[in-house]
Amino acid sequence: MDSIDLEVLKTCDAWIRAGMACELVTVVKTWGSSPRPEGATLAIGGNGQVVGSVSGGCIEDDLIERVQREGIVRELPELVTYGITADEAHRFGLPCGGTIQLCIEPLSARSRISELLQRLEQHELLSRQLDLHTGEVRLETASPSQQLVATEDLLLTVHGPRWRLLIIGAGQLSRFLASIALGMDYQVIVCDPREEYTNGWHVDGVKLVHAMPDDLILDMQLDSRSAVVALTHDPKLDDLALMEALKSEAFYVGAIGSRVNNAKRRERLKEFDLSDADLLKLHGPIGLYIGSKTPAEIAISILAELTAVKNNVLLPAEVNVAHAKAAMA
Template sequence: MARARDWLAAGERVWLCTVVATWGSSPRPVGSWLALSESGKLSGSVSGGCLEEDLIRRCTRQAPDRVHMLDYGVTDHDREHYRLPCGGSIRLLVEPLAPGWGLGHVEDLLGHLERRQGVSRRVDLNGAAATLVRGSGGPGVEIDADAMYHRLVPECRLLLVGAGEVAAHVARFATAADFGVTLCEPRDTFADGWSESDIPLVRALPDDLVVSRFGDSHSAVLALAHDPRVDDMALLAALASEAFYVGAMGSHRTSASRRLRLAELGVSESRLGRLKAPVGVNIPSKTPAEIAISVVAALIEARHHLRAAATSL
């Protein structure tokens, strides 16, 4: 959506395509979206790549100026032509955004999400401008005869505490899985050796960073420093926060010692029960890459339960 804002600010028209329904096998879930600019640039996806070319052609050549639905995969010809998964069908809502009001709408939307606030978009199917309503519950799409309601939640953030090979692999895999990743490393020697230039590095005390930016219910904190002076600071703050996942790397023996230390520092039994240590799913993993895969798998599972629980509210 940030790229859509940039295109609108540059005076380009934008079309926002949202997956509102799927049947059978589909490469992207309901709620996925794709933004297209009139110059043919795109951001996001609604398929594995089979529909985007057709959407670019439709929008840039025909320049639709009204909200409308598009169905793909309904006929055998569709499945053959667009190479949709066998038996799959997708319904999209295509919505034009003009540089004037559209820019203001997108800026308001991004502002809510940057403030870590859920929000719902109401897209009128009869032509009125889209509006925003303070959201509740998890992400999802509802549609009736008059409008589509698209509930959006903030990005799930991941704070990694402690630079190292495992942290580097976790950062790469978690970024690919759509987490917003930040590394905290207060130790200059380790921070200087961090080579993942695409991952933000913050040289700060981890407890301060948890409190200021990673303490809400859409944040996860992983202690990977192998240094109790660093890890324990992060965990003390994270276990007292609303973070949906708090984990620490180490053996079962190390994890038991960590729990004793945290209890002695005043962490209650109920809060200690939130600590995932050793972190990750039990593959069992040995190499840094395998450990990172197990960690990110556990994070994805926790994020799924977070969103499922919110959707059921």
């Protein structure tokens, strides 16, 4: 499962290879409320076909109508602004006062989309620098903290997985969790030293590592854009890994298990060199309470909680699994 932006790039590459005129549309800047964030992309082909999204749909309709009426005639990138007036905001479905600026870039072989995709396959984090006067493109290694930059001369966009998810345990739940996380643009690594679990385990785009999880965590040098989820139910694998993860800068560390097992785990972890602040970082029982029963539902529950933490959203106690089950009991 590809993220939306990766699907857009792959579509652009296919159209370029097929000789179809096409454009890449990127949200450059927004003022007020906006349905899509800066950096969101859309591909539009010469026949009006689109992949991706830059708004709730009304701006897409305008872009499609223009292409169907005029064809793709741009030879150089152009900055286009929607929603300056109240009438335009209403017409294009923007909230009152909302404004969105787009870069519309005609694509060709010199756009380097194919090279960008090849390097993304190697899990590189890249900046794509578009000269707005000439249409020339440069690709350079980016840093995780780098953000979109737009000036009158240049549009710099960042591509690649800026977030990492380490899943401990290669099981059925791991398949669903890894697949969904890939679609959310995470670089996903699954670690399990047990051959009986790793044999036959495979998800396209996910790196499977046969090693002790705590050793791998030390090798990965987890940063503030890393998350760790332990799913083995085996203290010999989970506890040492959680100890190292909790001492790292990882923004999210969680472990599956019941309320009773979670309490026992916390008691065991107290025996390690962990501070109270370290232990407070541990999420468990993991996920949000949504009544999940199947592996797919549990995966959604876990990623919902992880996403809230990543986005600094303070959740009410009622959606905490332990709180909700205690209340039901």
